Amino acid sequence: MQSLSRRRLLQSAPPGALFGSGLLSACTSPASGIIPLAPIRARPDRIIDIAVCTRPFRAAGPRLDSERIGDTLVVHNYGHGGSGWSLSWGSGTLAVRQAMQSSPREIAVIGCGILGLTAAILAQRAGTRVTIYAAEQLPQTRSARATGAWTPDSRIALDTVASPGFAATWEEMARLSFKTHRTYLGLPGTPVEWTDYYSIAAGEPAPPSSPASSTPPASPATPRATPLHFASYSRRIADLTPRPSLVPPEASPFQAKSVHRSAFMIFNISDYGHTLLNDFFIAGGQYRHAEFAHPAQIAALPQKVVIDCTGYGARALWRDDSVTPVRGQIARLIPQPEVRYGLDYSHVYVVPRRDGIVVQATDHSGYGITTETPDRVEAEQAVKTLAELFAPPRWRGAPVVA
Numbered sequence: 244m245q246s247l248s249r250r251r252l253l254q255s256a257p258p259g260a261l262f263g264s265g266l267l268s269a270c271t272s273p274a275s276g277i278i279p280l281a282p283i284r285a286r287p288d289r290i291i292d293i294a295v296c297t298r299p300f301r302a303a304g305p306r307l308d309s310e311r312i313g314d315t316l317v318v319h320n321y322g323h324g325g326s327g328w329s330l331s332w333g334s335g336t337l338a339v340r341q342a343m344q345s346s347p348r349e350i351a352v353i354g355c356g357i358l359g360l361t362a363a364i365l366a367q368r369a370g371t372r373v374t375i376y377a378a379e380q381l382p383q384t385r386s387a388r389a390t391g392a393w394t395p396d397s398r399i400a401l402d403t404v405a406s407p408g409f410a411a412t413w414e415e416m417a418r419l420s421f422k423t424h425r426t427y428l429g430l431p432g433t434p435v436e437w438t439d440y441y442s443i444a445a446g447e448p449a450p451p452s453s454p455a456s457s458t459p460p461a462s463p464a465t466p467r468a469t470p471l472h473f474a475s476y477s478r479r480i481a482d483l484t485p486r487p488s489l490v491p492p493e494a495s496p497f498q499a500k501s502v503h504r505s506a507f508m509i510f511n512i513s514d515y516g517h518t519l520l521n522d523f524f525i526a527g528g529q530y531r532h533a534e535f536a537h538p539a540q541i542a543a544l545p546q547k548v549v550i551d552c553t554g555y556g557a558r559a560l561w562r563d564d565s566v567t568p569v570r571g572q573i574a575r576l577i578p579q580p581e582v583r584y585g586l587d588y589s590h591v592y593v594v595p596r597r598d599g600i601v602v603q604a605t606d607h608s609g610y611g612i613t614t615e616t617p618d619r620v621e622a623e624q625a626v627k628t629l630a631e632l633f634a635p636p637r638w639r640g641a642p643v644v645a
Contacts (some may be wrong), residue, residue, distance in 0.1 A: 279640070282638060286626065292574070293573070295617050297555050298325050299558070300610075305330075317550075327386060329397070333419035334420075347548040350548045354554060363375050375530050391594050392594050393421075400413075439583070443587065444502070484505070488503065497639070536559075538560070555568060567611060568609075568611065569608070578597060
């Protein structure tokens with residue numbers, strides 16, 4: 244049978260028949276003019292996991308200095324708040340630079356979360372043998388409970404405490420990380436990918452002439468109600484990501500005061516962590532199960548250059564009271580492969596990861612909260628808020644399948 248050309252296929256198909264089939268990637272449906280988004284099946288009974296993480300926040304920003312304990316050089320690399328995944332490669336690069344100054348043949352890395360794993364791989368690429376010492380590997384570490392989106396200044400520091408020079412350090416880390424994350428695009432398992440992102444302001448559509456209708460809302464990565472002034476540096480790297488654009492009301496599947504569309508980079512944490520662990524072991528990396536209660540135990544390791552990536556554990560290990568827990572909770576819904584967009588609506592943030600649609604309430608600061616017990620009520624309320632968005636009259640798109 245002779246195959247149809249793309250042009251002939253489009254000409255012969257009924258209007259709108261190919262939308263949702265994967266054959267068209269146009270911006271709007273010709274039949275209705277509405278952007279053809281697949282609806283999210285937001286129901287509490289579709290929650291498959293609720294995870295809580297205590298992010299290791301330091302008001303001055305991450306600890307990136309070094310010290311000597313006996314004859315051991317310890318390079319610190321912890322305290323990244325909600326930006327650990329985003330800044331991991333850049334922060335690891337700075338740590339490895341310090342660690343390699345004496346050209347060691349072996350390096351130890353403490354911690355096997357995302358910061359430890361990326362620092363270990365970077366040290367291998369610098370030409371040294373690496374052993375990771377940790378009590379857990381991904382996906383058992385706190386890093387596996389992250390949201391999974393590019394948020395490089397999420398709870399990274401307080402603007403009133405961070406030093407004047409930290410902004411430049413942050414920018415270097417962010418740009419280095421962004422560059423390396425891009426190398427994982429298009430790989431099997433899709434560890435990193437870009438998707439569309441919608442910022443949805445609740446309320447009735449504003450008149451087309453309203454100045455407010457063209458102003459994008461604040462970033463969803465920052466809590467909406469908090470007395471703290473978390474530092475914001477995103478303008479320093481505004482050239483890295485697309486600018487939000489206003490979606491015309493007639494094209495929006497959401498009935499809202501305003502809708503802005505952009506794109507964001509997401510991390511499919513299960514696949515990304517698996518890929519990085521494989522890379523580490525294939526390059527000859529070693530893993531040793533270990534727990535440390537005192538710095539003297541680190542000084543006793545056979546490796547005399549150590550990169551410390553202990554995250555929230557640094558508070559107890561190094562008696563670093565500047566490490567403050569910031570509680571964050573995510574719920575994951577059953578995966579929907581057809582949902583390839585994220586959104587922010589009414590204090591709810593959504594990331595369409597391959598291992599489940601992440602739903603997070605963003606109206607809780609979590610500052611100073613140490614409990615890691617999941618809150619089912621909080622998770623279900625966030626999902627119910629999301630469900631409101633996909634019900635008439637707010638939802639104008641394809642019918643939601645029960």
